[in-house]
Amino acid sequence: MIGSALLRNLRRNMNGWVTLSVIGAFLALLPSLYILFGLFQKENENWQHIQEYMLVDYALESLWLVLGTGACTIIVGVTLAWLVAAYEFPLRRFFDWAFVLPLAIPPYIAAYTYGSMLSYTGSIQTFLRNTLGWTPDQRYFDIMSMKGAIFIFTLFLFPYVYLITKAFLEKQSAAFIENARLLGKNSFHTFFVIVLPLSQGAIVGGASLVAFEVLNDFGVTKHFGISSFTTAIFKTWFGMYDVDSAIRLAAWLMSFIIGLFVIERLLRKRKKFSSPTNKQNPLKRRKLKGVWKWAAMAFGLLVVSLSFFIPVTQLLVWATWTYEDVWNSGFTELLFNTLSVSLVSIFILMLLAVIVANVIRSARGSTFSLMLTRFISMGYSIPGAVLSIGVLAVVISVDQKLSGVYEWLGFGGGKLVLSMSLFMLIFAYIIRFLAVGYNAVEAGFEKIGNRYTEASRLLGLGMTRTFFKVDFPLIKGAVFTGFVLVFMEIIKELPLTLLLRPYNFETLATKAYQYASDEQIHQASIPSLCIIAVGIVSVFFYHWLGEKQTK
Structure with a gap:
């Protein structure tokens, strides 16, 4: 518990900041509590049917999807991180940031x-038939399956594993890898005996983000006909x-998460390594020679092409076909x-976020700051479909409590004012991101x-x-970074927006989904490209900021 002296200090110096932070943390936690309480509600006939005939299938489909995607993203992400961090080969500097570009494409658009x-x-098949005169076996092109979903998720989520693992290898593992090289160990021995065990914490961290993204998905699983928990909801x-x-x-999905x-926490806690020296030098890259350097370049080009250039090129081609039909006054409203x-x-x-971060910084190391951090971060680990259920329950409950106020204001009794407005969607975005x-x-x-804050105090x-006089001018760049990253997340968010948007309110994400659901894939290209453009700008800004901070 927080000591009485700390509590007195918080109340005396920043009571307003603490109050707003606690309110924000409580609101962020409230939808999750509503969902968990759903496990104790009385069962109806639909639930009994779902529990008896469908629940196991939902769980197994979701589990195989997570395990398959997790394994594949680890293989691809760790391999690329090791190549970029430890070796010099043609186009390495290009791949350093190009491997992040797939994050700009939401998996449902890729699907x-x-x-x-x-x-x-x-x-592809039209080209093979009309140009090469070859009619291929359809089995080799059937992507609408579990394997196809894992393929899509792997291509467009591996950057999570790549980024975290590469950062760890470049900064934290240099001494271990250099010692292995000095002892004459070859690259394969160093990778499997030193790098993989050393990087398990980073790998698990990246893979856990991938798992959360897979469980949050609705577009890919719905389009490919996979009965995951999200599609079931x-x-x-x-x-x-x-x-x-x-x-x-x-509630079941949230319990699984x-x-x-x-x-993930247990695995990362048990896999901590300390550097043998306090001085952390960056990892020195070795030049690949002969066939290996060309193989590394070819592998990088294959991954970047499949995960970015090919889908973006196809969308651009489709956009030229449908530009006049889609880009109109309705799209401007969109x-x-x-x-x-x-x-x-x-x-x-x-x-x-600024208020909470400032309060937590002042109470660093206390139980209060730890709990506040956990509550604030909870929303991002909850899938959009799950969070939307909790938000809906909370807002409807508030509407019921305020029914008397609505009637007094002239809206009429029994009206769901907040539940039918953008308030619910904005509230959900805030909690989620x-x-x-x-x-x-x-x-x-x-x-x-x-030091500057303490001097001012x-x-x-x-x-x-x-x-306002000291801290904000120094963290403006960080606030802008948060603005850009959150903007990218909101623009491409699909499940939350689909479930909570007001009637007849469309965004770029929901319009792309609507076109795809109506088998108008070509028309979905322009809203998809707009989402990708925002993602690309965010990725470039993220990479530029990272480069600036390392100088």
């Missing part, structure tokens, strides 16, 4: 694109109109909807340290004046 490209009437909610059973499914989170709801959400989110903005601001605070300035 629509590859599904159409590889179909019988798609560009959608079917139960919109197909059976049974919110109670959907809440139960969400909590289990994954605990396992852009306005996307930008307006995103900017409002980001402004509130980043304001709360608050951790992204908070992590960016926290990194900014850690970089500047506490000693001079008699309060917490608020110190922040």
Whole structure:
């Protein structure tokens, strides 16, 4: 528990900041509590049917999807991280940032694109038949399956493993790898005996992010006909109109995610290594020679082509076919909807992230700061479909409590005012992505340290004046970074937006999904390219900022 002296200090110096932080943490936690309480509600007939005939299938499909994608992303991501971090070969500097570009393409857009490209009437099979005179076996082009979903997720989620593992290898593992080289160990021995055991914590961290993204997905699994927990929640909610059973499914999925989170923490906790020296020199790269350097370059080009250039090129071609039909006044409204709801959400989110980060910095090391960090970060690890159920339950409950106020204001009794507005969607965005903005601001605070803040406080300035006069000018870059990263996440978010948007309110993500669901894949290219363009800008900014911080 927090000591009485610390509590007195917090109340005396920044009571308003603490109050807002606690309120924000409570609101972030509330939807999760509503979902978990769903496990103790009375079962109805639909749930009994789901539990008896479908629940095991949902669990197994989700489990195989997570395990298959996790294994493949580890293989691809760790291999690429080792090549880029430890060796020099042609185009290495290009691959250093190009391997991050797949994050700009949401997997559901990639699924629509590859599904159409590889179909019988798609560009690849059409080229083979009309140009080469070869009619291929359809089995080799059937991507609408579990294997196809794992293929898509691997290509567009491996950067999570790549980024974390590469950062670890470049900074933390140099001494171990250099010692192995001095002892005459070859590259394969060094990789399997030194690098893999040493990097297990980083690998598990990256793979856990991949698992959370897979469980959050709706577009890929729905398009490929896979009965995952997320698609089951959608079917139960919109197909059976049974919110109670959907809440139960969400609770089961959330319990599964909590289990994954605990396992990930245990694995990372047991895999900690200390450098044999306090001086951390960067890893010295060795030049690949002969066939190996060309093999490394070819492998990198294959991965970048499959995960970025090929799908983007295909979307650009389709965009030239459908530009006149899609780019009209309706699309302008679509852009306005996307930008307006995103900017409002980001402004509130980043304001709360700054407040919470400032409070946690002042109470660093206490139980209070630890709990606050956990509550704030919880939303990002919860799939959008699950979080939307909790948010819906919370907002409907608030509407019911305020029914008397609505009637007094002239809206009429029994109205669901907040539940039918953008408030619910914005509230969900804030909870879901608050951790992204908070992590960016926290990194900014850690970089500047506490010396300027402490000097300002000693001079008699309060917490608020110190922040605006001293702290904020120093962390503006970190706040802007959080703004860009959150903007990218909101723009491409699909499950949350589909479930909580008001009637007849479309964003770029939902419009792309709608086109794809209506078998209008070509028309989905322009909204998809807009989402990808935002992602590319965010990736370039992220890479530029990383390069700037390492100089």
